[in-house]
Amino acid sequence: xxxxxxxxxxxxxxxxxxxxxxxxxxxxxxxxxxxxxxxxxxxxxxxxxxxxxxxxxxxxxxxxxxxxxxxxxxxxxxxxxxxxxxxx
Numbered sequence: 071x072x073x074x075x076x077x078x079x080x081x082x083x084x085x086x087x088x089x090x091x092x093x094x095x096x097x098x099x100x101x102x103x104x105x106x107x108x109x110x111x112x113x114x115x116x117x118x119x120x121x122x123x124x125x126x127x128x129x130x131x132x133x134x135x136x137x138x139x140x141x142x143x144x145x146x147x148x149x150x151x152x153x154x155x156x157x158x
Contacts, residue, residue: 086133
């Protein structure tokens with residue numbers, strides 16, 4: 071299974087992903103590049119992102135948009151609906 075495949079599976083499971091999480095979970099320091107490649111190869115995936123501001127730092131968080139959820143929500147690791155800002 072490739073790094074991209076593992077990232078896709080993680081996002082499809084309902085989780086969101088930041089660069090630091092991608093480094094810890096998948097060993098990639100180039101999450102934006104991975105997401106760009108995934109989007110190019112899988113145009114039907116609706117991967118969304120937002121900037122998160124935490125402790126004076128800004129970084130992007132990515133997730134797969136699910137139409138059955140409110141626009142700013144995703145399924146957390148436990149399958150519970152969460153607002154994208156609730157995981158800051």
